[in-house]
Every structure is written in structure tokens, then in C-alpha cells.
Amino acid sequence: MLAFIIQRLFQSVLVMLTVALIAFALFNYVGDPINNMVGQDTTQADRERLRQDLGLNAPFVVQFARFVGHAVQGNFGLSYQQARPVGQIILEKMPATLELSFMAAFLALLLGVPMGIYTGLHRSSWGSQALLAISLVGVSLPTFLIGILLILIFAVLLGWLPSFGRGAVVHIGWWTTGFLTAEGWRAIILPAITLALFQMTLIMRLVRAEMIEVLRTDYIKFARARGLSNRAVNFGHALKNTLVPVITITGLQLGSIIAFAVITETVFQWPGMGLMFIQAVSFADIPVMAAYLVLVGFFFVIINLKSPPPARCLRVPCRGRGGHGSPTAICGGAFAARR
Amino acid sequence: MAAQPFYSRGMSNTEALLKVENLRVEVPTRRGTLVAVDDVSFDIAPGEVLGVVGESGAGKSLTGAAIIGLLEPPLKIAGGSITLAGRRIDNLPYEAMRRIRGKEIGAIFQDPLTSLNPLYTIGRQLVETIRTHLDLGPAKARGRALSLLREVGIAGADERIDHYPHQFSGGMRQRVVIALALAANPRLIIADEPTTALDVSIQAQIIALLKRLGRDHGTAIMLVTHDMGVIAETAHRVAVMYAGRIVEIGPVRRIVDRPSHPYTKGLMASIPRTAGPRGRLRQIDGTMPRLNAIPPGCPFSPRCTEALDRCRRERPDLMPANETQAACWQCAPVAEHANA
Amino acid sequence: MTVVAASVACVIIGAALLAPLIAPHDPYDLASVSLLDATDPPAWLPGGNWSYLLGTDNQGRDVLSTIFYGTRVSLLVGCSAVLLSMLLGVTLGLIAGWRGGIADTMIMRVADVQLSFPAILIALLIDGVAHSLLPREVQTRITLYVLIAAIALSYWVHFARTVRGSAMVERSKEYIQAARVIGVHPARIVIGHLLPNVIGPVLVIATINLATAILTEATLSFLGVGLPPTEPSLGTLIRVGNDYLLSGDWWISVFPGTVLALLILSVNLLGDWLRDAFNPKLR
Numbered sequence: 001m002l003a004f005i006i007q008r009l010f011q012s013v014l015v016m017l018t019v020a021l022i023a024f025a026l027f028n029y030v031g032d033p034i035n036n037m038v039g040q041d042t043t044q045a046d047r048e049r050l051r052q053d054l055g056l057n058a059p060f061v062v063q064f065a066r067f068v069g070h071a072v073q074g075n076f077g078l079s080y081q082q083a084r085p086v087g088q089i090i091l092e093k094m095p096a097t098l099e100l101s102f103m104a105a106f107l108a109l110l111l112g113v114p115m116g117i118y119t120g121l122h123r124s125s126w127g128s129q130a131l132l133a134i135s136l137v138g139v140s141l142p143t144f145l146i147g148i149l150l151i152l153i154f155a156v157l158l159g160w161l162p163s164f165g166r167g168a169v170v171h172i173g174w175w176t177t178g179f180l181t182a183e184g185w186r187a188i189i190l191p192a193i194t195l196a197l198f199q200m201t202l203i204m205r206l207v208r209a210e211m212i213e214v215l216r217t218d219y220i221k222f223a224r225a226r227g228l229s230n231r232a233v234n235f236g237h238a239l240k241n242t243l244v245p246v247i248t249i250t251g252l253q254l255g256s257i258i259a260f261a262v263i264t265e266t267v268f269q270w271p272g273m274g275l276m277f278i279q280a281v282s283f284a285d286i287p288v289m290a291a292y293l294v295l296v297g298f299f300f301v302i303i304n305l306k307s308p309p310p311a312r313c314l315r316v317p318c319r320g321r322g323g324h325g326s327p328t329a330i331c332g333g334a335f336a337a338r339r
Numbered sequence: 340m341a342a343q344p345f346y347s348r349g350m351s352n353t354e355a356l357l358k359v360e361n362l363r364v365e366v367p368t369r370r371g372t373l374v375a376v377d378d379v380s381f382d383i384a385p386g387e388v389l390g391v392v393g394e395s396g397a398g399k400s401l402t403g404a405a406i407i408g409l410l411e412p413p414l415k416i417a418g419g420s421i422t423l424a425g426r427r428i429d430n431l432p433y434e435a436m437r438r439i440r441g442k443e444i445g446a447i448f449q450d451p452l453t454s455l456n457p458l459y460t461i462g463r464q465l466v467e468t469i470r471t472h473l474d475l476g477p478a479k480a481r482g483r484a485l486s487l488l489r490e491v492g493i494a495g496a497d498e499r500i501d502h503y504p505h506q507f508s509g510g511m512r513q514r515v516v517i518a519l520a521l522a523a524n525p526r527l528i529i530a531d532e533p534t535t536a537l538d539v540s541i542q543a544q545i546i547a548l549l550k551r552l553g554r555d556h557g558t559a560i561m562l563v564t565h566d567m568g569v570i571a572e573t574a575h576r577v578a579v580m581y582a583g584r585i586v587e588i589g590p591v592r593r594i595v596d597r598p599s600h601p602y603t604k605g606l607m608a609s610i611p612r613t614a615g616p617r618g619r620l621r622q623i624d625g626t627m628p629r630l631n632a633i634p635p636g637c638p639f640s641p642r643c644t645e646a647l648d649r650c651r652r653e654r655p656d657l658m659p660a661n662e663t664q665a666a667c668w669q670c671a672p673v674a675e676h677a678n679a
Numbered sequence: 680m681t682v683v684a685a686s687v688a689c690v691i692i693g694a695a696l697l698a699p700l701i702a703p704h705d706p707y708d709l710a711s712v713s714l715l716d717a718t719d720p721p722a723w724l725p726g727g728n729w730s731y732l733l734g735t736d737n738q739g740r741d742v743l744s745t746i747f748y749g750t751r752v753s754l755l756v757g758c759s760a761v762l763l764s765m766l767l768g769v770t771l772g773l774i775a776g777w778r779g780g781i782a783d784t785m786i787m788r789v790a791d792v793q794l795s796f797p798a799i800l801i802a803l804l805i806d807g808v809a810h811s812l813l814p815r816e817v818q819t820r821i822t823l824y825v826l827i828a829a830i831a832l833s834y835w836v837h838f839a840r841t842v843r844g845s846a847m848v849e850r851s852k853e854y855i856q857a858a859r860v861i862g863v864h865p866a867r868i869v870i871g872h873l874l875p876n877v878i879g880p881v882l883v884i885a886t887i888n889l890a891t892a893i894l895t896e897a898t899l900s901f902l903g904v905g906l907p908p909t910e911p912s913l914g915t916l917i918r919v920g921n922d923y924l925l926s927g928d929w930w931i932s933v934f935p936g937t938v939l940a941l942l943i944l945s946v947n948l949l950g951d952w953l954r955d956a957f958n959p960k961l962r
């Protein structure tokens with residue numbers, strides 16, 4: 001067991017270093033960092049001096065080590081676009097993304113689990129079939145389309161909710177929260193739903209599939225044979241056994257919520273880290289991009305460290321139409337986009 | 340409770356506890372309706388152990404499932420009746436049947452490993468079952484659970500009651516399963532292959548346990564198995580099933596020593612014997628027909644060495660033969676036989 | 680249900696393939712496009728024009744025609760990406776499954792690590808980084824290839840995994856051992872004997888991945904790191920139209936959006952059906 005943990009840790013460090021390497025390579029070798037930082041009029045001599053001062057003439061390994069050292073402290077240099085420390089920009093944007101992500105996760109669970117239980121218990125009812133059909137659509141529609149649709153209906157046509165931005169926020173220390181203002185709440189609804197929708201679908205299908213599997217087991221049969229009430233069998237025994245793997249998988253999914261936040265933030269102009277990255281890409285703002293890379297890598301490494309190996313052989317029916325549930329392996333990444 | 344003399348179907352003066360009459364279980368498929376249990380009738384008297392023996396797929400487990408009301412759709416009871424202590428139970432609504440399950444009829448299944456919920460302690464599972472059927476407070480229920488555990492032979496019950504299923508060995512788990520089945524003191528227990536998944540040495544213990552409990556509590560047992568040895572040890576009467584029908588039924592000694600039906604004869608002959616001259620192991624040629632390919636007439640006729648013309652045309656019902664009842668034209672009175 | 684899906688898919692794909700022939704206008708022929716016609720609503724609404732059935736976009740291009748061409752591009756990218764990732768994944772999977780040992784460990788390690796990240800994020804990162812790396816002039820020309828490569832690189836893992844598993848199973852079977860004993864060259868064994876036996880599930884995965892690839896491409900284009908407006912896919916069209924959503928010119932993004940949704944949905948359903956058809960347990 002200990003060996004396993006150590007192996008995992010080692011693997012994680014390796015991944016982080018690789019990510020850092022890629023980020024660093026970006027940093028230093030895309031265009032000329034000096035050119036990106038100074039104006040056109042700066043003389044060659046000044047550029048050389050700047051290069052020396054910044055240590056850009058040192059050997060690769062030294063520069064890399066310095067980069068890693070800085071990165072660990074959260075220092076990623078200055079943004080090309082905004083000319084201020086990247087770390088500061090990230091701290092500014094992080095609360096927005098985190099609040100959005102948690103809200104989405106919360107919604108996904110709140111709605112997904114009960115729907116999954118319902119469709120698992122009443123497999124062939126009309127309600128179940130309807131929910132499953134809708135979920136199929138939810139899985140097929142790209143997130144950004146859903147966002148656009150919601151904006152169209154609720155912001156443009158009905159005018160009930162804002163179509164972009166975060167609304168008024170309250171500063172608490174370095175954190176900014178939109179939860180303390182009515183406007184903030186109104187602003188977070190559409191993006192949160194958009195982000196939550198496919199997670200919700202995934203959770204619903206997962207819970208349903210697990211539930212159906214569990215209801216087929218011998219211990220459920222035996223429980224019924226002992227005359228336990230439906231309530232005791234379904235909610236006492238079946239539910240508990242269903243939720244155990246579901247919780248594990250949902251934990252893994254939190255990572256993909258943060259990833260998909262990129263899309264949602266773009267659609268809704270939500271000022272979070274995802275939007276920051278997209279803007280950095282269009283501006284070729286390398287430091288910001290590198291920082292995002294490292295941050296995301298770090299985040300996923302942590303998530304995967306805490307959870308068992310990405311459900312490699314957890315053959316869970318996820319795309320089963322009409323309740324047949326042909327098993328499909330959930331492999332963390334490959335199908336995440338689709339789910 | 341002393342053992343009472345037991346009688347064949349329809350001839351008891353003690354009222355039968357369970358009466359199954361012309362039970363028919365069907366399953367509709369895309370290619371037509373298949374009959375899994377065909378016109379099965381038998382009685383079980385209070386405290387009696389009825390063995391139900393036959394190959395896999397003969398319909399033994401389905402009969403048990405039908406009795407306790409746990410047929411999985413699309414399987415359904417399509418005919419006949421099941422009566423428990425004079426009351427019909429095959430047509431009861433779900434809730435009424437649920438109250439009977441566990442309280443009047445208990446069940447034990449084959450695999451003790453999967454019969455218990457791995458996430459709950461056995462104590463919790465016991466107490467839950469007890470309190471569902473008996474009006475006892477938590478403390479009293481736990482007390483009863485403890486005495487049940489001791490009764491089935493679990494040492495150190497006081498500690499082990501709070502253990503999880505995976506902390507028990509296979510034989511111990513089956514004892515827990517038996518305790519659970521007995522929790523509400525049912526009058527009939529349907530034991531579906533209770534020893535098949537266990538080691539041979541443990542099998543003997545479990546069988547002995549079942550026998551003892553049956554005697555002590557006066558519980559009737561319907562013991563479904565394909566192991567003739569277990570039947571010979573434990574049952575009072577035996578019903579032999581083939582292709583969804585009972586082909587012979589009678590007291591266990593008769594069936595074992597002097598079977599009348601050719602299939603039963605084949606079964607007995609194929610049991611290896613350690614005593615006496617050892618020739619080649621006998622077997623019955625062919626296999627039991629699948630549900631969608633049951634031949635007309637007697638279902639055993641294609642494999643029967645004594646088959647008559649009549650056997651292939653007309654299906655025999657159970658008829659008296661040599662102190663048992665057998666569904667075989669060979670056993671028909673000589674006069675009828677001459678006309679065949 | 681599948682019949683509906685199949686026919687919808689066929690219609691869309693057919694239209695896309697025949698785009699140059701049946702599109703009413705060529706939206707990329709600058710001569711035929713006039714700014715005067717910009718942002719005209721669909722034909723049945725006031726201000727609409729029947730020669731521009733679904734309205735025009737901000738540059739005066741006929742939305743219907745752009746949809747035809749856009750679908751073409753979307754399909755092109757989707758299919759190429761899947762083919763490429765299939766090639767990559769199957770090759771690596773065969774190597775890993777056949778050779779075992781170090782090659783296997785290394786390939787699977789990489790696969791594991793990659794699997795801990797959502798595929799779309801990987802595609803986004805690769806593509807986004809590539810975008811900013813390339814100087815502007817080169818960018819528009821090779822964006823297509825970068826996009827295809829990015830998507831392919833994020834989805835090879837599933838192919839590799841499955842093929843490796845099958846390869847390992849088949850490797851120990853007697854017909855393979857027989858071939859080795861006879862002295863058939865390993866490459867021939869792998870391609871001639873092993874490959875046909877593991878190809879079944881691969882095809883199913885490919886179909887399922889097609890929908891995902893199309894979705895990924897659309898997302899990346901929407902985010903601005905995919906195809907440019909001069910050679911748009913459905914995602915790009917939606918992106919362009921998004922800016923006009925708030926001013927009420929909804930048709931520029933809604934129509935491409937609908938077509939995209941229908942395309943993905945029908946490919947999904949087809950993939951499902953294919954998978955069910957190939958699943959021996961359901962027969």
C-alpha cells in the first residue's frame with residue numbers, strides 16, 4: 001500500500017515537472033521574451049543588458065530550475081497584456097471560477113442524483129423515458145450551444161437574467177464573492193446551469209446504472225425475500241450501495257467541471273481563469289498561459305492523487321439508451337468531453 | 340415438535356401447510372410464450388422437508404420463486420394456485436405478499452457471499468428483519484438476534500453481531516443467512532441450493548443445522564437442489580422435476596431404492612457407488628430439452644429407454660406407482676397399457 | 680429512432696459533401712458578397728429576402744450557404760481527427776500489446792496520465808498553445824492541421840487501451856503462437872492476424888468518437904482557437920453570430936447551432952446503435 005502511494009506521488013511529481021517544462025519552453029522560446037517586454041525603440045545594447053539581468057543567457061537547466069522555483073512560489077512573471085504580476089491576475093480571477101464551479105457541481109448533484117434514483121427505480125415509466133431522452137440531448141449538445149440557447153431565451157427574449165458578467169461582487173480579503181448580492185445570484189444562475197447540465201446528465205446516468213445493477217444483486221433479492229418494505233429495500237439497502245461508487249466518480253468529475261468552465265466563462269464573459277486563458281491565447285500572453293498550464297496540471301494531479309486510478313475498468317453503462325445499459329468504460333478523460 | 344407421518348398429495352389428514360395446485364409459470368418472449376413450470380402440484384405438510392430435485396433449468400428454483408412471490412418480470416404465474424394454510428397467496432397484491440414474506444415463508448439462496456449486503460453489519464440486517472415483522476423494540480430485537488446467532492452455531496455471537504459479512508467465512512455466512520431467514524419464525528422455508536456454493540465438509544454441517552432447526556421450530560422446508568445425496572440425508576419426501584414438470588414424487592426411501600419413473604431410475608443409477616462392483620459410470624444420454632423445444636407427449640421420451648409409442652404422443656399425468664406417484668405411461672394400469 | 684437518426688445524418692452529410700453544387704451562393708467568393716445585404720433576417724421575417732433563405736451574416740454572406748460549407752469543414756475535421764487518432768491509438772496499442780515489457784509500460788503510463796485530464800482540455804491546451812506559438816502568417820494556413828492534430832492527440836488513448844487489451848488476449852491464443860512457430864515475421868503476424876481480430880471494437884469506438892470529435896472541434900472553434908472565419912466550421916459560425924445575439928440578429932448563430940446539434944445527435948445515435956449491434960451480449 002505504501003509502495004503504491006509512493007509510486008503515485010512520484011508519478012505526480014513527474015507529471016508536474018513535464019507540465020512545467022512545457023510551460024517553461026513556452027515561456028522562453030516563443031518569440032523573444034525581451035521583444036515582448038520592451039518597446040520598439042529600445043536599443044540593442046539595452047536589450048542585451050536586459051537579457052543579462054533577467055538571466056536569459058544562463059544554461060537551460062538553470063533557467064528551468066529558476067522557473068520551477070518561482071512557480072512554486074506562485075511567481076510567473078508579468079503578463080504581457082496587462083503588465084502586472086500574473087499571480088495577482090490569477091488570484092483575482094480564481095474566486096469567480098471557483099464559485100461558478102462549486103455552484104455547478106452543487107446543482108449537478110442536487111438534480112442529478114434524485115433523477116438518477118427515480119429513473120433507476122422506475123425503469124420503464126414515461127417519466128423515465130422522457131428524462132433519458134432529454135439527457136441524451138444534454139450529452140450531445142455542446143456546452144457553448146446550451147449557453148447560447150439559455151442566453152437567447154432568458155436574457156434576450158425574456159430579459160429576466162443578465163447575459164454576461166458577474167454582477168456586483170463583495171470583497172472579503174482577497175476573495176470576491178457574488179453570493180452576497182442579489183445581482184450576483186442572478187448573474188450566476190445561467191452560467192451555473194450551463195456548466196452543470198452535462199455533469200447532471202452524467203450523474204443521472206451513473207446513478208441510474210448503478211441503481212439498476214444493485215437492484216439485481218442477490219442481497220437485494222434476499223432482502224425482499226425477508227419481507228422488508230420497498231422503502232427499506234430501495235432507500236436503505238440499494239441507495240447506500242449505489243452511492244458509494246457514485247461519490248468516487250463525482251469527485252473525479254470536479255476536475256472536468258473546472259476544465260469546462262473555460263467554455264462557459266467564454267460564453268457568458270464570466271471573469272474567471274478560463275476566460276483569462278482564452279484571452280491570453282488570442283493575445284499570445286505567454287506568462288499567463290504558462291501559469292494556467294501549471295495551475296491546471298497541478299490541480300488535476302491533486303485530484304487524481306486523492307482518488308483511486310481513473311475508473312479504468314469500472315464498466316458502467318453510461319450511454320445506454322432505453323435502459324439497456326451497454327457497458328462503456330468510463331475513462332476519466334476520453335469520454336469526459338462527450339459526457 | 341415430533342415428526343408426523345407424511346402423506347402423498349391429496350391424502351393427508353393433517354392439513355397441508357402449502358398446497359401448490361397446477362402451477363404454471365410462463366415467460367413471454369419475442370418468439371412466443373415459453374412455459375417454464377408446467378402443471379406442477381404438490382403439498383408440504385407442517386414440519387416436513389420436501390426435496391425438489393432435478394437438473395439445472397428444470398424449473399425447481401422458479402417454482403420456489405413463484406411460491407414466495409419473487410418471480411422477476413416478464414416471468415409470471417399463468418395458472419394454478421398456491422395456498423398457504425388455507426389462504427391463497429398467488430394472487431395477493433404486492434404489499435400483502437410482502438407481509439407474508441419473511442413472516443410466514445422464508446427463503447435461503449445459494450451464494451452466501453452475495454446474499455448479504457456488504458455495507459451493513461449482520462446485526463443491523465438481523466434487527467431490521469426482526470423489527471419488520473415482530474413488534475419488538477431495538478433492545479429486544481437485538482436480544483433475539485443474538486439468540487438466533489447462537490442457535491445457528493455462531494460462536495462469540497456477542498461480538499460477531501457487529502461484524503460485517505466479509506469478516507465471516509463461507510459456512511458462517513450461510514449460517515447467518517439461515518438466521519436471517521428464521522428471524523420472524525416462518526412456517527415454511529424455501530431453501531434454493533443452500534449448500535451448493537460451500538465446501539463439502541461445511542455442506543454436511545449446514546444440512547445438519549437445517550434439519551435440526553426444522554425439527555426444533557416445526558418449520559417445513561422446501562429443499563431445492565440437484566444433489567441427490569443431500570436429499571437422501573434430509574428430506575422426507577422428494578419431487579423429481581424435469582423440463583418444468585414433476586415426473587415423480589413420493590417418500591424419499593422409495594424414490595431412492597425403488598424409483599418408478601425412467602428418469603428417476605436414470606438419476607439413481609448415475610450416482611457413483613463406492614460399495615459393490617464398480618462398472619462404468621452410467622449416464623442418461625442426451626440433454627434436457629430447452630424451453631422452446633419441449634417435445635410433445637412426455638418430455639423425457641426422446642431420452643427414455645423404455646419409451647412407448649404412447650409416450651411420444653400423449654403427455655402423462657402423475658399416477659400411482661409403487662408407493663410413489665410417477666408421470667409415466669409405464670405405470671398405467673395393465674388394462675390401459677394393453678390398449679396403447 | 681435509429682432510422683430517423685440515420686436519415687438525418689445522411690441528409691446533413693450529403694448536403695455537406697455536395698455543398699459546392701447545391702449551395703445557393705458561394706459565401707467565400709468575395710465578389711458575390713455585398714455588405715449591403717449584411718444581417719438580413721431569414722426569408723419569412725420582415726426585411727428578409729428569399730434569395731437568402733436563412734438570412735445573412737454580418738458580412739452579407741448567405742447563412743444557408745455558410746452552413747453547407749461549414750458542415751463540410753466540421754465533418755472534414757471530425758473524420759480526419761478520428762482517423763488520425765485511430766491510426767495513432769491502434770498502432771501504439773498494438774505495440775504495447777504485442778511487445779509488452781518496457782514499451783507497454785511506457786505507453787500505458789503516458790496513457791494513464793493523459794487520462795487524468797479531460798480530453799477537451801488537452802485539445803484546448805495543445806491548440807491554444809500552438810495558436811500563440813505560430814506567427815500570424817503561418818497560422819491561418821495550417822490552423823486546420825493543428826486543429827486536427829490537437830483533437831487526434833487527445834483521443835488516441837481510448838483506442839490504444841482497447842487495442843492493447845485485445846492484443847494481449849489474442850497474443851496468447853494458439854493461432855498466433857502457431858504463426859510464430861512457423862516463423863512468420865512479427866510485423867506480418869500483427870498486421871495480418873492480430874489486427875483483424877481487434878478491429879471490431881475499434882470501429883465502434885471510432886463512430887462514437889466521431890461525434891465527440893465534431894463536438895470538440897466546434898467548441899474549439901467557438902473559443903477562437905479553431906478555424907478562422909475565412910474558412911469557418913459550424914463552431915466558427917456560431918462564434919461569429921454570438922456577437923450579434925444580443926442585438927437581436929439571432930439567426931446567425933441559431934441555424935448553424937441547430938445543424939450542429941442535429942449532426943452530433945444523429946452521429947451519437949448511430950454510434951449507439953452500432954455499439955449495440957456489435958455487442959455480443961445483447962444478441
